Amino acid sequence: MSEYRTVGVVGLGRMGLTLASGFGRAVGPARVYAAVRSPAGADRLRETVPGATVVPLPELAGHARLLVLCVRNADLPEVLDTLRPRLTERHLVITVNNGLPLRTLAEAVPGPVAKLVPSVGNEIGAGATLLVPGPRLTAPGAEELLGLLRAFSEPYVIEEGQGRTATDLASCGPALLAGAARAMVAAQREGGAPLPDDLAERLVTQ
Ligand SMILES: NC(=O)c1ccc[n+]([C@@H]2O[C@H](COP(=O)([O-])OP(=O)(O)OC[C@H]3O[C@@H](n4cnc5c(N)ncnc54)[C@H](OP(=O)(O)O)[C@@H]3O)[C@@H](O)[C@H]2O)c1
Numbered sequence: 001m002s003e004y005r006t007v008g009v010v011g012l013g014r015m016g017l018t019l020a021s022g023f024g025r026a027v028g029p030a031r032v033y034a035a036v037r038s039p040a041g042a043d044r045l046r047e048t049v050p051g052a053t054v055v056p057l058p059e060l061a062g063h064a065r066l067l068v069l070c071v072r073n074a075d076l077p078e079v080l081d082t083l084r085p086r087l088t089e090r091h092l093v094i095t096v097n098n099g100l101p102l103r104t105l106a107e108a109v110p111g112p113v114a115k116l117v118p119s120v121g122n123e124i125g126a127g128a129t130l131l132v133p134g135p136r137l138t139a140p141g142a143e144e145l146l147g148l149l150r151a152f153s154e155p156y157v158i159e160e161g162q163g164r165t166a167t168d169l170a171s172c173g174p175a176l177l178a179g180a181a182r183a184m185v186a187a188q189r190e191g192g193a194p195l196p197d198d199l200a201e202r203l204v205t206q
Pocket of ligand 1: 010011012013014015016035036037038041057070071072073075078079096097098116117118167171
């Protein structure tokens with residue numbers, strides 16, 4: 001039986017938008033909900049995942065079984081305090097914060113937890129995602145989650161202690177290379193643009 005066909009994303013910065021977009025591919029945008037702090041976040045969701053719905057943070061767990069926390073470390077305690085009254089043991093809570101040990105997250109919520117490291121290509125349905133299964137995530141639960149991740153990425157299961165190095169290789173490295181490719185396209189534009197941007201992009205990404 002599918003447990004995680006509804007997804008709630010907290011925070012629509014860079015990580016949140018990437019994962020809202022990715023999970024929109026996996027479950028369909030109508031099953032994606034997001035809690036934002038500023039109106040700009042709602043605008044970003046409308047542009048990036050048309051069909052997804054903004055809901056107040058205290059209500060998010062009432063709409064979604066899989067909750068993805070995409071806020072900065074400093075905002076996590078307040079977010080967890082606000083979510084907690086509606087959380088049950090059937091909610092899977094995912095963090096993208098490398099600095100938050102899964103053991104600590106598991107003490108703060110009643111259900112299974114996991115960590116996710118997205119990468120730069122996920123918005124367009126490519127690139128790796130790294131999954132660190134945490135306490136109470138069962139093997140069938142992890143399999144279902146991997147199935148969702150396959151809809152927008154190539155997922156790999158890693159251990160928590162491998163997170164920093166794996167993030168450098170799967171996420172930071174490709175992001176640097178993508179930045180370098182963008183800089184080369186911009187340089188040819190600044191140099192008089194003998195090539196149209198789309199051709200320059202295709203050539204530099206061969
Ligand atoms: N695992 C990885 O690969 C990876 C990679 C990079 C970063 N990270 C981690 O991911 C976290 C987020 O990074 P980011 O670059 O996406 O940060 P970001 O762009 O600053 O986004 C954070 C978002 O959270 C929102 N937010 C904060 N409190 C909220 C609340 N109570 N309710 C709803 N939304 C709230 C902020 O809203 P406002 O717009 O109002 O400020 C902001 O849009 C960071 O802790 C970072 O360390 C992980």
